[in-house]
Amino acid sequence: MKYAIAVIDIGMTNKKVAIYDENLKQLEARYRTFDPVPVKNCQTHDLAAMESWFIDELRRTAAIYPIRAITISTHGATFVCVGEDGMPSVPSVYYTHEPGDTFHDAFYARFGRPETLQAETGTPYFKALINPAKGILFAQEQFPEGFRRTKYILNYPQYWGYRFTGRLGAENTYVGCHSYLWDWKQGTWSSVAAGLGIRELLPGELRHSWDVLGPISSHLAKATGLAPDTLVTMGIHDSNASLLPHFAKKGRRGFVLNSTGTWCVLMNPVERYGFKDDELGKVVFFNQSAFGTPVKTAIFLGGYEYETWSHLIQKLHHRQDLPPFKIGLYRSILANRSAFLLPELTAGSGQFPGSKPRVVENDVSYSYQDIVAGKSVPPCFNDFETAIAVLRISLVMQTLTALERTGLEPGQEVYTEGGFRKNEAYNSLLSAALQDNPLALTDIAEATAFGAAMTAKMALTGNSLEDLKDDFSVEYQQVPKASFPDLIPYRKIWCTFAEKED
Numbered sequence: 286m287k288y289a290i291a292v293i294d295i296g297m298t299n300k301k302v303a304i305y306d307e308n309l310k311q312l313e314a315r316y317r318t319f320d321p322v323p324v325k326n327c328q329t330h331d332l333a334a335m336e337s338w339f340i341d342e343l344r345r346t347a348a349i350y351p352i353r354a355i356t357i358s359t360h361g362a363t364f365v366c367v368g369e370d371g372m373p374s375v376p377s378v379y380y381t382h383e384p385g386d387t388f389h390d391a392f393y394a395r396f397g398r399p400e401t402l403q404a405e406t407g408t409p410y411f412k413a414l415i416n417p418a419k420g421i422l423f424a425q426e427q428f429p430e431g432f433r434r435t436k437y438i439l440n441y442p443q444y445w446g447y448r449f450t451g452r453l454g455a456e457n458t459y460v461g462c463h464s465y466l467w468d469w470k471q472g473t474w475s476s477v478a479a480g481l482g483i484r485e486l487l488p489g490e491l492r493h494s495w496d497v498l499g500p501i502s503s504h505l506a507k508a509t510g511l512a513p514d515t516l517v518t519m520g521i522h523d524s525n526a527s528l529l530p531h532f533a534k535k536g537r538r539g540f541v542l543n544s545t546g547t548w549c550v551l552m553n554p555v556e557r558y559g560f561k562d563d564e565l566g567k568v569v570f571f572n573q574s575a576f577g578t579p580v581k582t583a584i585f586l587g588g589y590e591y592e593t594w595s596h597l598i599q600k601l602h603h604r605q606d607l608p609p610f611k612i613g614l615y616r617s618i619l620a621n622r623s624a625f626l627l628p629e630l631t632a633g634s635g636q637f638p639g640s641k642p643r644v645v646e647n648d649v650s651y652s653y654q655d656i657v658a659g660k661s662v663p664p665c666f667n668d669f670e671t672a673i674a675v676l677r678i679s680l681v682m683q684t685l686t687a688l689e690r691t692g693l694e695p696g697q698e699v700y701t702e703g704g705f706r707k708n709e710a711y712n713s714l715l716s717a718a719l720q721d722n723p724l725a726l727t728d729i730a731e732a733t734a735f736g737a738a739m740t741a742k743m744a745l746t747g748n749s750l751e752d753l754k755d756d757f758s759v760e761y762q763q764v765p766k767a768s769f770p771d772l773i774p775y776r777k778i779w780c781t782f783a784e785k786e787d
Contacts (some may be wrong), residue, residue, distance in 0.1 A: 290741040293339055293445065294734040295359040296523070297379075297547070302342040303731070304350055305738040311731070312350065320378060325427060329376040329581055332365065336448060344508040352430040352511055355449060355501070356741040357442045357520040358733050360463040362415045366424060366435040366486075371451070375424045375431040381631075392419055394575045396465075396477045400565040406475050407558065407571030408463045408581075412633035412654060418465035418477045422602065425481070438486045440575025444496070449517050450499035455488035458525040461573025469558045469579075493576045494521040495750075514515035518744050524550045524582075525575055526736030530729055531700065531756040533739070535575065540698045541691055544684035545705035549587035549684065552580045568631035568636050569690040575740070575750075583633030583687035585628065587680050587703055593630055596656060600671045608670040610710040612767065615674055619771040623647050624665040625779050626679040636686045637783040644675070648707060651753065674710065681714045682779045688719075695721035700761065704728040716728050716764040718772055724756050724760040 287307045295299040319335055321328035346352060361380075368374035389412070392537035393399055396418075414420040417440075425432050425460045439447055440459040444580065447453060460467045466487075468475040478484055483618040497516045506513045527544050532554075541553045558571055558579040572580040586641040599605055618624060629635050642653035644663040652662040666672040688699065699722050705711050706726045729735060739753055746752075 288353040288366075288745065289346075289354050290738050290745075291346060291355045292342060292734045292737045292741070293355065293357045294523070294731075295335075295357070295441070295445070297360050300338070301734065303347070303734045303738075304346050304352070305735075305741075307742070309735065309753070310745065311734070313346075314731070314734070318670050322376070324376045324643050327376065327382050327427075328379040330363070331381065331540060332373055333379060339445075340505070340508050343505075343511060347510045350605060352515060354516050354518065354741040354745050355446045356518040356737045356744075358432075358523045358737040359441040359445070359459075359520070359527045361459070362417055362420070362464075363441040364417050364420060365441065366432060366440055367437040367444070367447065367672065368434045369433075369436050371447075371498075372630045374427045374434045374436075378420060378423065379427065380417075380420065382423075382504040383413045384419075388423070389419070392422060396480050400477055401567050402465060402477065403570070404560060405463050405467050405468055405470065406477065407461065407467075407689045408465045409570045410566070410633070410638075411463065411568075411569050412631075412638075414570050415634075416463055416465050418481065418703040421481055421483060435486060437488075438483055439488075442522070443488070446498045446517050446520050448470060448502055451489050451502045452499040454498050454519055455491055456519040456521065457491045457495070457573045457577050458494055458522040458575055459520070460491060461571065462525075463570050463572075467573075480610055491577075492519050493577075494519050494525075495740040497744050515735050516701065516744060518741050521575060521737055521740055522572070523578070523733040525572060526740075527702070527729075527732035528552060528554070528574060528580070529736035529739050529750060529756070531727075531761055532574075533750050534759050535698075537574070537578065540700060541688060541693055543684065543701040543705075544701055545587060545701060545703035547586065547588040549585050549685070549687065549705070550686065551563060551583050551687045551691050553579050553582070553693065553697075555579050555692060567690060568638060581691045583636060585683050585687060586631055587683060590628060590630055590683075591676065591680060595673060598666060598669065598676065601662065601666060601672075604669055608673050610713065611670065612713070614670060615678065615710060615714065616769060616771070618671065618674055618678065619769055619775040622775050622778055625665065625782055626675045627779075627783050628679070628683060636683055636690065639785065640783045667741075677708065677710045678714065678775075679779075680705070680708075680711055681718065682776055682783070684711075684715055685718055685776065686780070693722065693745045697722055698761075700727050701725070702729055702732055712764045713767050714769060714772065717767050717769045718776075720766065722723070724764045726764060727761040728752065728762070
C-alpha cells in the first residue's frame with residue numbers, strides 16, 4: 286500500500302472514521318454516537334468528546350496504515366464560534382433547535398422577506414436553525430458574552446480542519462448550503478452576513494474541497510503518531526460529497542441524485558442559478574457543488590418519516606419486521622384512492638410545510654398524535670401490510686414533488702442511493718411514475734465518505750476528479766417500469782390533502 290486516507294465523516298447521529306487505500310477501497314470504518322450536551326434548554330454538540338475520539342481513532346489507525354491525508358465531511362447547517370484561545374467560545378447548538386415563530390418573524394423583519402433572501406442567497410425558509418445565519422443570530426442573543434469573545438466563525442468541516450492544523454479556511458460547498466450567508470449573484474458574503482456584523486469573523490477566501498488547508502499540527506502529530514507532513518484538506522458538505530462519484534463517471538450535469546437517509550436530498554446539477562417566480566417561497570434551494578456550480582436541491586425528512594411511522598405501525602401490530610412488496614396490494618390502494626398518509630412530522634422540513642402529520646381515510650382525518658395516543662386508528666392501519674404500503678406510497682408522493690422542484694427534465698436519469706435502495710416498493714412505484722426518466726439504483730454504500738476520500742486523493746496526487754473515474758466502479762441498476770395505472774390520479778388527491786393545512 287502506497288498510502289492511506291483517513292475520512293472523518295460527521296453525521297447528525299453517527300460519527301465515523303473510515304480508512305481508504307490509494308485505490309479508494311475502504312479498508313475499515315468505525316462508528317460512534319455522542320449524546321448532546323444540554324445548555325440553556327438547547328441540545329449542543331459535544332465537541333470535546335468527539336475530538337478525543339477522533340484523536341484516539343487516528344492514533345490507532347496510524348499504527349496500522351500509512352495515512353498521508355485527512356479529510357472531513359459533515360452534515361450541514363452547523364458552525365462553531367472560536368475565541369482567541371482557539372477553543373469554542375459559544376456552544377454549538379443543534380440545528381434542530383426550534384426558537385419559535387417570534388424569533389423567525391424578527392429575523393425576517395430585520396434582514397428581509399423570505400422570498401427576497403431566497404432569490405439572493407438560494408436559501409429557503411426553514412424552521413428551527415437549519416439556516417446558519419439564524420443560528421448565528423440565536424448565538425448572539427442567547428450567548429452574548431461568549432459571542433463577544435468570538436474571533437472566528439468557522440463552518441463545521443473547517444472547524445475540525447482548524448483543530449487539526451491550526452489554520453483557518455472556508456470552502457464553497459458549505460457556505461452555499463442554505464446558509465443565508467452567500468450572495469449567489471454577487472459572488473460574495475451576503476447582506477445578511479453584513480447585517481449580522483460578522484463579515485470580519487468569516488474567512489475572506491473560498492477554496493475548493495480538495496485544496497490543502499495545511500499539514501497537521503505538531504500537537505496532533507505527537508498525539509497520534511501521524512507523520513508531521515500528513516495533510517488535511519478543506520473538507521466538504523456531505524450531500525455535495527455524494528455527488529462526486531457521479532460527476533466523475535457521468536459528467537457534471539444530466540442526472541438527478543436522490544440521496545436517501547434521514548434526510549432525502551434530491552440534487553440536480555444545473556447550468557445556471559435562478560428561481561422561477563412560482564418557486565420562491567417553496568422548499569427548493571441551491572447548493573454549491575465542489576466546483577462552485579449551482580445544484581438545484583429539494584429535501585424532506587423521508588428516512589425519519591419512514592422510521593417513525595413504521596415503528597408506530599409495528600407497535601400497533603406487535604411486529605418488528607417489514608412486509609415484502611406485493612404489487613397487487615399497491616395497485617388496490619392506488620385504485621381505491623381512499624387512504625392517504627400525509628407529512629410532515631417535523632413542521633416546515635420538507636415540500637409540504639403546511640401539512641400536518643396524519644392519515645386521511647374516506648375523508649376522515651386521523652392525526653399522528655391521536656394515533657400515537659391510541660385515541661383513534663385509521664381503518665387502513667388495522668392491517669399491517671396495508672399500513673406499511675400506504676406509508677411507502679407517501680414517500681413516493683413526496684419524492685415526486687421534490688424531483689419536480691429540482692427542475693427534472695424528460696430524459697434525465699435519476700439515481701437512488703442510500704437507505705431507500707433496498708425499498709423495492711418505493712423504487713418500483715417511483716420508476717413507474719417517472720415514465721420519461723430512467724431510474725437506477727447505485728451500489729455506492731457510503732457515498733459521503735467515498736466522495737470525501739476522492740477529494741483527499743485529488744489533493745495528494747494533483748489529479749482532477751475526472752482523472753479518478755477509472756479508479757473505481759459504480760453499478761447503475763435500472764429499475765423496470767411496472768404498471769400502476771392509478772398512481773397519477775391517486776397523487777392528485779394526495780397532493781390536495783398535503784397542500785392544505787388540516
